[in-house]
Amino acid sequence: MRIIEILCTLLLILLIIVFLESAREIRKLNITRYSLSLKKLPKEFNGYKTIIMADLHNSFYNIDRIIEVIKNEKPNGVIVAGDMLVYRDNQQENNVKSLQILAEISKYADVYYAPGNHEMGYMTKKPEEWLIYEKQLLEYRDDNLYFLDNKFIELTRGNSNIRIYGLHLTDGYYKRFIGKELSKQQMDTLLGECRGECLNILIAHNPDYFEKYCEWGADVVISGHNHGGLMRLPLLGGVISPRLRIFPKYDYGLFYNNDKAMVLSGGLGAHSLKIRVNNKPELVVLELSNK
Numbered sequence: 228m229r230i231i232e233i234l235c236t237l238l239l240i241l242l243i244i245v246f247l248e249s250a251r252e253i254r255k256l257n258i259t260r261y262s263l264s265l266k267k268l269p270k271e272f273n274g275y276k277t278i279i280m281a282d283l284h285n286s287f288y289n290i291d292r293i294i295e296v297i298k299n300e301k302p303n304g305v306i307v308a309g310d311m312l313v314y315r316d317n318q319q320e321n322n323v324k325s326l327q328i329l330a331e332i333s334k335y336a337d338v339y340y341a342p343g344n345h346e347m348g349y350m351t352k353k354p355e356e357w358l359i360y361e362k363q364l365l366e367y368r369d370d371n372l373y374f375l376d377n378k379f380i381e382l383t384r385g386n387s388n389i390r391i392y393g394l395h396l397t398d399g400y401y402k403r404f405i406g407k408e409l410s411k412q413q414m415d416t417l418l419g420e421c422r423g424e425c426l427n428i429l430i431a432h433n434p435d436y437f438e439k440y441c442e443w444g445a446d447v448v449i450s451g452h453n454h455g456g457l458m459r460l461p462l463l464g465g466v467i468s469p470r471l472r473i474f475p476k477y478d479y480g481l482f483y484n485n486d487k488a489m490v491l492s493g494g495l496g497a498h499s500l501k502i503r504v505n506n507k508p509e510l511v512v513l514e515l516s517n518k
Contacts (some may be wrong), residue, residue: 231498245458248504253497255507256295261324261481261514263488267389267446268517269427276300278336279492279511281308281432281451282343285321285329286496286508290328293510299514302336304382306391309380309432311344312360313498319356326363333372339430341375341393341430343452344401345498351398376432377417389426392418392445400433401452406446406459409436414443419443432475434491435470441487445516448489455479457495458504465506480507 256501261417268275278297297305307329310324329338342350349357364374373380375393383391394417399407421427421444429445432452440448456465465478482489493509 245504246487246503248459249497249502252503252505252507253501254497256290256292257493257507257509258512259493259509259510261490261517263447263490263513264516264518265426265446265488266486266518268515269384269389269426270517271384271387272282272382272389272515274428275304275389275515275518276302277304277513277515278302278304279306279308279449279490279497279513280311280452281332281449281492282310282494282496283312283325284310284345284494284496284498285313285318285325286501287324287328289495289508292330294332296510296512297332297335302312302512304391305332305336305338305339306428306430306449308430308449308492309341310345310451310494311340311343312345312349314348314353315344315498319359322356322360324364326360326367329372329511330367330370330510331369333370335373337373338376339373339380339391339393342394342395343432343433344398347395347398347401357414379418387425389428391428392430394429394431394440396431396433400436401470406435406470409439411439411442416441418443434489435475437477437482438491440489446487448487449492450477450489451492451494453478453491453494454497454503455506455509457502457506458507 311325377395379392428447434450453468458466470476479493495508
């Protein structure tokens with residue numbers, strides 16, 4: 228009995244340490260820089276710089292710093308890889324505030340925003356609240372804020388272009404424990420056939436289907452969702468994913484599949500259990516170059 232009491236006490240102390248450290252870290256901000264050299268990148272786009280945001284989840288601690296970095300970096304665009312908001316009751320005011328932050332950011336660079344599972348939850352389960360959000364999204368389109376809901380936008384420089392796609396997967400692709408299959412044919416149905424002759428950037432919130440995104444034709448995938456694995460351990464990486472995968476294959480960082488790449492953001496916030504240990508909120512600066 229004494230041993231059980233000691234173990235329970237140690238567990239309680241550990242939980243307190245985790246939550247105190249999480250409360251400290253979530254108020255910090257890491258700037259991570261990646262450079263990708265891509266054969267398919269047109270020379271007119273050499274040096275194209277984008278800033279990647281993901282999984283803000285209405286965490287407003289670092290907003291001033293995020294906007295300051297965007298202003299100083301002068302990116303060509305800002306990519307938002309889903310879950311700006313929180314799919315919970317009584318979050319409508321904060322959700323709109325997160326959208327207003329994107330509108331503020333769009334004063335400094337075009338913003339390309341694709342949905343995550345929290346946006347998807349509002350679309351399907353709280354349609355009245357989503358209509359309020361969507362109405363403002365449409366108004367902000369005139370301010371260079373583009374919501375890519377199974378859509379793409381083509382960027383042109385000179386005689387060359389690249390495409391940025393935003394993928395919207397349904398609820399079945401975010402279920403815990405059971406993974407739903409995703410085929411190229413399903414991707415074609417959602418996004419249309421990929422135009423292989425130009426560089427294709429795919430914003431896809433769930434990183435678990437990286438290989439399928441590449442099979443469809445994505446050259447660069449921008450993802451989030453896994454929050455860096457919540458807690459990060461030396462050598463082992465992220466501990467658990469939102470789908471309750473222990474030490475997930477895709478937790479955080481830069482991944483390759485032959486000549487294709489995925490940038491997986493550790494995210495900017497948290498929701499529900501706000502746990503981040505050795506895993507500060509992250510803003511990614513990505514620069515593309517031509518081989």
